[in-house]
Amino acid sequence: MKLYDMELSGNCYKIRLFCSLSGVNYESIPVDLMKGEHKQAAFLALNPRGQVPVLDDAGTVVWDSMAILVYLARKYGGERWLPTEAETMARVMQWLALSENEILYGLARARAVTKFNRPWDLAQCQDLGRSGLGVMENHLEKNRWLAADHPTIADIACYPYVALAPEGGVVLDEFPHIGQWIARIRSLPGYVGMPGL
Amino acid sequence: MKLYDMELSGNCYKIRLFCSLSGVNYESIPVDLMKGEHKQAAFLALNPRGQVPVLDDAGTVVWDSMAILVYLARKYGGERWLPTEAETMARVMQWLALSENEILYGLARARAVTKFNRPWDLAQCQDLGRSGLGVMENHLEKNRWLAADHPTIADIACYPYVALAPEGGVVLDEFPHIGQWIARIRSLPGYVGMPGL
Numbered sequence: 001m002k003l004y005d006m007e008l009s010g011n012c013y014k015i016r017l018f019c020s021l022s023g024v025n026y027e028s029i030p031v032d033l034m035k036g037e038h039k040q041a042a043f044l045a046l047n048p049r050g051q052v053p054v055l056d057d058a059g060t061v062v063w064d065s066m067a068i069l070v071y072l073a074r075k076y077g078g079e080r081w082l083p084t085e086a087e088t089m090a091r092v093m094q095w096l097a098l099s100e101n102e103i104l105y106g107l108a109r110a111r112a113v114t115k116f117n118r119p120w121d122l123a124q125c126q127d128l129g130r131s132g133l134g135v136m137e138n139h140l141e142k143n144r145w146l147a148a149d150h151p152t153i154a155d156i157a158c159y160p161y162v163a164l165a166p167e168g169g170v171v172l173d174e175f176p177h178i179g180q181w182i183a184r185i186r187s188l189p190g191y192v193g194m195p196g197l
Numbered sequence: 198m199k200l201y202d203m204e205l206s207g208n209c210y211k212i213r214l215f216c217s218l219s220g221v222n223y224e225s226i227p228v229d230l231m232k233g234e235h236k237q238a239a240f241l242a243l244n245p246r247g248q249v250p251v252l253d254d255a256g257t258v259v260w261d262s263m264a265i266l267v268y269l270a271r272k273y274g275g276e277r278w279l280p281t282e283a284e285t286m287a288r289v290m291q292w293l294a295l296s297e298n299e300i301l302y303g304l305a306r307a308r309a310v311t312k313f314n315r316p317w318d319l320a321q322c323q324d325l326g327r328s329g330l331g332v333m334e335n336h337l338e339k340n341r342w343l344a345a346d347h348p349t350i351a352d353i354a355c356y357p358y359v360a361l362a363p364e365g366g367v368v369l370d371e372f373p374h375i376g377q378w379i380a381r382i383r384s385l386p387g388y389v390g391m392p393g394l
Contacts, residue, residue: 084281085271090271097264
């Protein structure tokens with residue numbers, strides 16, 4: 001299994017973290033975004049969006065970090081990482097939605113503005129990110145994990161850009177239960193970090 | 198089953214369309230966004246994000262349109278609308294991801310700027326939206342539906358804000374295969390429209 005990968009990408013890190021936590025082996029293929037490799041024909045044939053990560057599992061090519069997490073969880077995780085019962089799956093999806101909205105367009109974009117000089121409105125991104133953190137904080141005040149009584153791909157999808165939020169100028173001090181959840185993730189057997197974490 | 202609903206919301210319409218196509222009955226509870234009803238305590242107790250739609254299925258409360266579609270598909274749709282086999286489910290998720298990214302932060306935001314005077318950068322939103330349409334157009338040149346050989350919740354999730362794109366100043370003339378896909382959706386048994394469609 002090949003993962004088209006980029007070390008500093010939180011979206012790629014989600015896949016590396018899932019594989020490490022669940023004991024799935026893969027080969028990391030670095031994609032040089034600085035050289036524009038992700039916009040060249042060979043890569044666009046794998047992913048027409050021109051983004052990392054992309055997974056190639058013996059010829060089954062999946063793009064998008066959320067889709068890859070769902071693929072790996074269904075294929076290699078049994079019912080553990082993505083339960084298929086309607087309500088529990090919906091709970092996972094609620095937090096995947098938060099990861100694609102407030103977290104990605106808020107926290108991750110704020111980080112991309114400050115770290116990679118991207119052209120978005122920093123204050124707007126930070127505000128959107130904080131609104132998502134508020135929703136998580138309230139939930140984690142009463143729950144140890146986001147979607148079930150054990151970690152699921154919801155936790156893995158939300159974790160990177162939440163934990164990296166300070167790189168985008170969003171401090172986490174006012175979200176103590178998120179801080180405890182971050183510590184719980186870091187203590188999971190098989191946990192690996194990424195630069196900044 | 199109650200749907201906290203708003204007529205002009207494409208995200209609410211996704212749920213109304215799913216229910217109509219699959220014969221699921223619900224009661225629509227209008228939420229008055231103009232009066233700020235979605236930011237009041239009673240509504241925030243249902244959805245801490247303060248957004249429509251919210252589903253209440255005999256006490257099981259689910260927020261977020263993507264999560265509600267997954268819930269309804271799993272609970273009432275068998276394998277038809279959201280197959281559980283790993284690769285097919287991942288294909289559905291790829292397009293749900295597109296619906297939450299290029300379509301929501303591109304096309305839907307562009308519509309919200311022009312129609313509801315929201316504060317985002319119109320040209321940035323339109324560009325992001327067009328990049329998503331390009332990915333869809335290439336796929337639909339060779340496929341009738343987005344994720345399988347039949348309609349799934351991927352089609353339902355992408356349809357509203359793609360079909361409403363002209364309201365945000367993004368014309369669809371250069372995407373003929375998307376136009377044919379829109380026509381296929383409109384001819385499904387049980388199809389219902391919304392204002393503007």
